[in-house]
Amino acid sequence: VPKVTQEHRDARRQQILDGARRVFSRYGYDSATVVRLEEEIGLSRGAIFHYYPSKREIFAAIAIEDSRRYIDLLVDRGLDEAVRAMAGESREWLGVVLETQARLRHDEEFQRRMAEESAGDQQRVIDWFDAGRRDGTLRDDVSALDLGRFATMMINGLALRVAGGDETDIDSLLRLVRDAVSPRA
Amino acid sequence: VPKVTQEHRDARRQQILDGARRVFSRYGYDSATVVRLEEEIGLSRGAIFHYYPSKREIFAAIAIEDSRRYIDLLVDRGLDEAVRAMAGESREWLGVVLETQARLRHDEEFQRRMAEESAGDQQRVIDWFDAGRRDGTLRDDVSALDLGRFATMMINGLALRVAGGDETDIDSLLRLVRDAVSPRA
Amino acid sequence: VPKVTQEHRDARRQQILDGARRVFSRYGYDSATVVRLEEEIGLSRGAIFHYYPSKREIFAAIAIEDSRRYIDLLVDRGLDEAVRAMAGESREWLGVVLETQARLRHDEEFQRRMAEESAGDQQRVIDWFDAGRRDGTLRDDVSALDLGRFATMMINGLALRVAGGDETDIDSLLRLVRDAVSPRA
Amino acid sequence: VPKVTQEHRDARRQQILDGARRVFSRYGYDSATVVRLEEEIGLSRGAIFHYYPSKREIFAAIAIEDSRRYIDLLVDRGLDEAVRAMAGESREWLGVVLETQARLRHDEEFQRRMAEESAGDQQRVIDWFDAGRRDGTLRDDVSALDLGRFATMMINGLALRVAGGDETDIDSLLRLVRDAVSPRA
């Protein structure tokens, strides 16, 4: 009769996600073996698979959590702040962003999973860009959809840089990005 | 089929690289098993490992070949044309670009290998941007190095999009990129 | 079958060693494939490699176990009894003695492993011969070290014979050995 | 139209056997890969397999050659000289003696091959010991067969020592052996 609280369960799930995030980021999905997950998380195989049915599901949960966090950042604080925040972010998070892209490319099942889960999130991004176009802070000769695509490309490209360990002059970068999306003189 | 001409050997090596590129791009490095390589290349294990000592070396050879091709494109035809060409490029190539980034992040040995191999290539990119700044086609309030970084980020971000199968309005994208790197009015 | 007693684990380890000994002895180290180990031991790859990290380590464990047993025999019961016991021994044990010699010759890593492990055992043999020389049961015009070497050569040679399946008249052999090591008239 | 002499062919066969002996002795039968044979012999795969149908046959040829040489030594020069010569012999030869014993134990096909080939040789050894018994240089209370067995055991044991790289005081050893086989006072 174990009888544990919901809080305990939630804490365990978060413990698993946090440990797993570090491992996925450090080694990549395939080299993130279950043994490494056990070590980093501090729980046994059995416990981990008690909360999540498979390694893939653990990764999906992390991917969704982090993707949502990135969109919140953009919508709440704006592109400028979002880029700046990301550049200063932990390499763990960025590593997961990129690993997610890799899974999306190669794992159809995972692709479906994420499409379902993040449909609403995509819309929030487009809405945000649309609002910017209407209030004059963003150029309106390019569609909100294309602006969104551009922003995502930037972010992904940036993640690739930072996660790869390369130096980046964030101010120069922001100047270029701002000039790309601002209304033309 | 021994005592064969150098042409034959070169053709075989290219056959291996071309088949392997498709497999790496389609499945990712780890899921590109040797069985899949055999099937796609059309040669047996024995033949493949006769020409390359390991799967890793095959991948490295492809990565170097493709990286060089991407830089040639930029230097010879300009950023605009390069982006346009890439967007229309085969998903195989883009897949390898991204898979290369992933290996760079997780595989230190591979990282060293590539650093040695591509030292000169990096310089060519910076030189090209420097020339653009001096003849007034690129803005000069941002260093050539930072312009190069921005371009690489864009390219990588684009690769991520295209390889992921997403639609992209290339003209809108180019307008944004051009406005980012052009001299301010 | 987890959370199991220490007895269970010890029994499993012994089960692995006993099965493996038969296979190593029957086929030799290289031809003792993991499949054959699985069959003879009656456990899966997963189970076997759960207890020992590699085939080499399994062999080392057996070699150490058997080497110790042979020395105990000599020290406790004397050369005469030891030879007699060995000649009547299972071919498994003798096979391992010889396979150990082979590994020692070709596998430097294994050589180091065994040297560390059996340093003390070598001394026990020399001490035993030294005691024999002093109490007059062994000749004293040859050093204890050389007597020990002779005995080991005998034993190994005998192992080679018995393991090879050849008949041996053990009484004749013992007469020769006794006359070799006894004090001269 | 190659047109080579019989001398050329014989030289090639000897070249193969000599190189292969070194490799078999150094690495053991299984780890003596064909690549290593090629390197040490200085001929290509094709050439080697042109003269011998398989690796196994090369080894058998060496084993027979060396076994005959060892018996010649005993019969022509006596036990004392034979032991002394062996102890000073190249480790290559001794290595092959032991590797032969290993093959005999594990490879039935090889066992048959050698039995056929060396039937006459065994008889020569027994005859030699029988002669020694009759002319009084060897004890006659032990059969020639058992004396032969003892000698072979000693030789094999010695080979094991020397090939293993251990030091041996050959004079002490000879004293022990001589006292074992000489007529009792």
Add this chain to the structure above:
DNA sequence: ACTGGCGGGACTGCCCGTTAAT
């Protein structure tokens, strides 16, 4: 709730011998 023993599939790379070509 949590542990860890265990099964069995799959991976890369090595190895021997054949054979087309010179």
Add this chain to the structure above:
DNA sequence: ATTAACGGGCAGTCCCGCCAGT
């Protein structure tokens, strides 16, 4: 006679997930 490309089998071992046991 000699080369080396090539096929394909097989080796060790790692890895995920299941489930018996506490």
